[in-house]
Amino acid sequence: SKAQELLEKRIRDGDTLSQFLKGKMYFEEEWYEEALVQFEKIKTTDFQAMYQLGVMYYDGLGTPEDPEKGVEYMKKIINSNSPKARHLKFVAAYNLGRAYFEGCGTIFSEKEAERLWLFAADHGNPKASVKAQTALGLLYSTSDQKNLKKAFFWHSEACGNGSLESQGALGVMYMYGHGIRQNTKAALECLKEAAERGSIYAQGHLVEYYYKRKFFTKAAEFAKRIAENDNIDMLAKITDCLPVYIARGLAMATFYLARCLQLGLGIQQDQAAAKKYYSRVSLERPCK
Template structure:
């Protein structure tokens, strides 16, 4: 397997608002602590919070518009969220950011990537301390737009520029997603921009800041000696930890590492577990782990292929060539290129 590189399906970066959702959290806590209310369900608490925030809006509390909009957004009530963010975006940068996200992704409204990016540029151009925490994510989203050609012409140069600004030399308070994306950007097959040492640097920075995607990527780079000296021990540590945190691409590569190391029982056990995932699981896992769906699918394809190899060879399993065909087919279904590469590797005697 090669180092992870960018695909066309990049995800929007959202922002966690820990310090700015305190009002909503405090209201929810007060509701639960009210006498006789301890047994309320989350849905019932949300309903009571909604009522309280609506009353605050009626009383002229402008900050409640963003709070209630965010509540609706997380409930997938995008029409209501859009109305509140649109109402408050001219005086609340957080509402402006969320409105831009919804415009860009077409949530509760028609897709308008150009206007979505205008919102992000307005945030990055402001010197207000009230939007400082939004700037890294806004810069990442602008870079994403240039890379994918949304809202204007496609430009790798502009994408790289905005991602470097967002990544801020690996600052843990910057955009960790941008740091991880830069690792993929410099891993591309295009020789004009490929720089595996830079890729390793950025994945290392992102991993150190908590990126699950980059932790799996580092494992692959160590396993194949991409941008760094080959180190199976370091590869194992990265892949194992990333797998335990839910990175399916890391799981697929760990299955392959187990198989190559003749640790067939471990290869079978993990291979079987991953091979039971379905196409419907991919978007759910992508949302839960913030990993790209493309690489989740590749991880499943790898696990299916290796598990089929175990079935064919009777490695820690009773040989079953007919069942192996099912898993070979599933591997091809999830990612034909991964399946073909592994088949070629097998024919060459390297797997």
């Protein structure tokens, strides 16, 4: 309340930045309807407010989803020649690429998504969109344009710039020799560090590694801790990782926990508990 009072005083004194900061405060407190009203007031003069509105309309925060409107705002930022829009172009291009890749708010176009993400990634520039760098790694790993060497390059760039998602992906690529020569030591370094930082995807692959090498006690203990955290949406928000990859890591850990319980490997045999965990795996996305 004190922050709000101070911002309102500054707004009355003509401080234009405080107008945006007030909306940003509402947004961070998840008072989305209030944030939307505040950003709407200044969208014609503040590109940052325009960007926030684009995100809110696209994702339906404080307003019914309107992805077409979200796309419209992102395009305005990218196409603007104003110096005030320059620092937002990378992140706007990432979001617009996401819209094309999802076919939400615009036509589906993997090629256009790739073009926009390449622009947003800016050759691995750490000041560019790290999310776009990770997105390119995922794109080249799984899409029709599959190119594992390119995928490894972009995950390496994103990992070097702090991406947790790409660090887990690199660990898997090193483990199985995808896009790079197989290197178990490098794989474990990536997976363990990513796991410590909260990557469920990396944690699931570590459980599989321990199980397959017959470290059953370690596999069961680790898998049990992971399987208890089954709120995928919450985990996605905390770690800023894609829900689909969190679901895969969770499914892997849950499956191997059920296997250990069924066979009594590294943990006391419990058929009822094994059946419960097997049923949970079937409800999640399949792991690869």
